[in-house]
Amino acid sequence: MQTPTSPGYAPAYLAAELRLPTNALDYTILAIYFVVVLGIGFAARRSVRTSLDFFLSGRSLPAWITGLAFISANLAATEILGMAANSAQYGAYTVHWYWIGAIPAMVFLGLVMMPFYYGSKVRSVPEFLLLRFDRGAHLLSSILFAFAAILIAGVNLYALAIVVEALLGWPQWVAIVVAGFFVLAYITLGGLSSAIYNEVLQFFVILAALIPLVVLSLKKVGGWDGLTHKLTETHGADFTTAWGGTGIGHANPLGANWLTIVLGLGFVLSFGYWTTNFAEVQRALSAKNLSAAQRTPLIAAFPKIFIVFLVMIPGLVAAAVVPKIGTSASGLQYNDAIPYLMQELLPNGVLGIAVTGLLAAFMAGMAANVSSFNTVFTNDIWAKYVVKGREDSYYVRFGRLITAIGVLASVGTAFLASSFSNIMSYLQTLFSFFNVPMFVVFIVGMFWKRASVKSGFWGLLAGTTAAMVNYFVLYKKDIIHIPTDQGANFVSAIAGFVAGAVVMVAVTLFTEPKPEAALQGLVYGTRSPGMAEAPAPGDEAWYRKPALLGWGAVVLAAACYIPFSF
Numbered sequence: 001m002q003t004p005t006s007p008g009y010a011p012a013y014l015a016a017e018l019r020l021p022t023n024a025l026d027y028t029i030l031a032i033y034f035v036v037v038l039g040i041g042f043a044a045r046r047s048v049r050t051s052l053d054f055f056l057s058g059r060s061l062p063a064w065i066t067g068l069a070f071i072s073a074n075l076a077a078t079e080i081l082g083m084a085a086n087s088a089q090y091g092a093y094t095v096h097w098y099w100i101g102a103i104p105a106m107v108f109l110g111l112v113m114m115p116f117y118y119g120s121k122v123r124s125v126p127e128f129l130l131l132r133f134d135r136g137a138h139l140l141s142s143i144l145f146a147f148a149a150i151l152i153a154g155v156n157l158y159a160l161a162i163v164v165e166a167l168l169g170w171p172q173w174v175a176i177v178v179a180g181f182f183v184l185a186y187i188t189l190g191g192l193s194s195a196i197y198n199e200v201l202q203f204f205v206i207l208a209a210l211i212p213l214v215v216l217s218l219k220k221v222g223g224w225d226g227l228t229h230k231l232t233e234t235h236g237a238d239f240t241t242a243w244g245g246t247g248i249g250h251a252n253p254l255g256a257n258w259l260t261i262v263l264g265l266g267f268v269l270s271f272g273y274w275t276t277n278f279a280e281v282q283r284a285l286s287a288k289n290l291s292a293a294q295r296t297p298l299i300a301a302f303p304k305i306f307i308v309f310l311v312m313i314p315g316l317v318a319a320a321v322v323p324k325i326g327t328s329a330s331g332l333q334y335n336d337a338i339p340y341l342m343q344e345l346l347p348n349g350v351l352g353i354a355v356t357g358l359l360a361a362f363m364a365g366m367a368a369n370v371s372s373f374n375t376v377f378t379n380d381i382w383a384k385y386v387v388k389g390r391e392d393s394y395y396v397r398f399g400r401l402i403t404a405i406g407v408l409a410s411v412g413t414a415f416l417a418s419s420f421s422n423i424m425s426y427l428q429t430l431f432s433f434f435n436v437p438m439f440v441v442f443i444v445g446m447f448w449k450r451a452s453v454k455s456g457f458w459g460l461l462a463g464t465t466a467a468m469v470n471y472f473v474l475y476k477k478d479i480i481h482i483p484t485d486q487g488a489n490f491v492s493a494i495a496g497f498v499a500g501a502v503v504m505v506a507v508t509l510f511t512e513p514k515p516e517a518a519l520q521g522l523v524y525g526t527r528s529p530g531m532a533e534a535p536a537p538g539d540e541a542w543y544r545k546p547a548l549l550g551w552g553a554v555v556l557a558a559a560c561y562i563p564f565s566f
Contacts (some may be wrong), residue, residue: 021348037186037363038185041187041189048193050396053191054400055123056285059285060288061288063296063544066296067295067296067299068299069196069200070283070299071203071303072202072364073280073368074280074304080311080361083308083311086312088315088326088334091238091240093252095560095561097265098307100557106298108271109274109284110296111298112524115294116521119521120521120522124142124379128442129441130384132445132519133451139381141460142381144464145434148433149278149369149373150373153370153407155414156369157179157180157413159335179359183370186198187367187370191371192375193286195367198364198367199367201360206357206361208357210311210314213346217345221317227320231316235319235323264491268493269432269436272431272439273435276435276442278375279371282368282372289536291546301557305560315337318338318340318341370410374399377402429471432496437464441500441504444501446523446524452507459501463500463501464496470488
């Protein structure tokens with residue numbers, strides 16, 4: 001008999017248990033949202049004249065727009081459902097994914113890496129590897145990224161399907177087709193500009209959905225003190241702390257100690273995701289100048305610090321009111337934390353906003369991955385290796401075609417996520433396979449001039465292989481014992497990073513480096529003409545200084561740990 005944690009667990013069970021009492025008001029709110037989404041797509045279409053307009057918004061957007069789009073692209077349905085699931089399963093350890101697992105890397109991207117990305121005028125992250133290394137590293141990274149983008153877009157589709165079927169009773173295929181159609185329509189119409197302006201809208205819709213849910217959830221359990229008291233009784237004192245029980249050799253719900261948290265999550269997984277994931281970096285590359293590009297992830301860092309409370313608190317409340325959540329005794333998966341509370345707490349009208357918020361979150365995440373996929377596939381694979389030298393309008397048309405193909409492929413990968421009762425574990429697995437090896441190639445190539453042309457390809461291949469071997473062979477076959485999927489992801493990430501770095505050094509010792517003249521603007525300590533542009537009017541203001549924004553975010557994130565450290 002299948003249980004809610006079985007790999008083949010049918011969402012139909014949820015549909016019977018978690019159906020929301022929606023009415024005409026809720027569906028009206030949802031319909032208005034879809035009309036506005038399409039309206040933005042048609043409005044953005046007028047600005048698309050060249051491939052640069054379609055793929056990078058003509059590099060014309062202000063920092064506050066790209067900053068909100070940057071965080072919205074990350075705040076997908078998988079983030080909301082997955083981090084709430086994390087909190088229901090692991091407790092307050094979830095704060096690590098934000099304060100140590102995001103903020104330092106976002107600041108590093110803005111202060112250190114964006115000058116190289118933006119200054120070199122690349123259209124994508126893989127294209128930077130073409131300039132720094134060679135065609136082998138470029139083609140391999142393009143293929144790996146395109147594959148990962150489709151897999152991650154599929155996770156968003158799966159998350160949408162199970163939630164909409166559970167909450168509204170729509171068949172899965174209806175949810176997938178409707179949402180996929182709208183994402184396809186507005187990206188095909190207006191390219192990246194349409195995706196970004198919709199992501200700004202979606203950011204505020206998501207907040208409007210989550211804030212009432214958090215307030216009512218806390219009220220249900222007697223506030224924060226009542227919540228921590230209930231969780232301490234049922235799950236132990238460590239469940240509501242950030243570092244409790246994380247000493248080396250100690251057991252804890254996360255199955256990881258402070259060293260693997262700091263190195264595996266805080267450094268390798270975090271920096272691998274935030275600094276090389278083109279779905280995020282693409283938003284910064286669309287900014288109107290270098291200063292705006294640098295400020296994009298730094299502006300996004302401030303809401304990221306506090307969003308953890310909007311996703312963590314519902315998960316903690318679900319763990320408190322359904323003590324056996326995630327087991328057959330409760331009938332609910334960890335992924336059901338937010339849908340369950342929506343059903344229990346939200347009145348009509350607010351319920352419509354919440355459902356719209358979840359759909360907006362899904363569409364933001366899928367759009368980010370589809371728009372980055374069409375850019376990489378068109379510019380880095382098709383235009384450079386398949387059909388070269390055609391007129392610019394041809395690549396705009398092909399970009400629209402490959403967008404449709406990417407959406408259809410995402411449908412095919414959606415159900416790969418169904419074997420994970422915690423979809424955030426699945427995402428972290430993908431990041432350890434694809435983002436971490438790319439990060440080690442970037443970090444070695446960007447900070448070591450001697451790194452040879454051939455070391456990029458072999459380092460990327462070795463890192464990806466090592467991460468997969470650790471997960472599928474050593475962990476899954478229990479050759480090494482790791483208590484949880486998340487702990488295994490941290491170890492896989494470390495293995496991929498170390499293997500990639502070692503192979504890059506070894507290959508460099510036996511192959512030729514690039515001439516130093518060819519590394520200007522690509523390696524730390526060198527500059528390109530694009531990195532020396534004069535500040536735009538107003539960018540000299542103290543509150544727009546990237547260093548102030550970046551270090552302010554780091555200090556604020558560190559201060560947030562204090563209440564969760566005892």
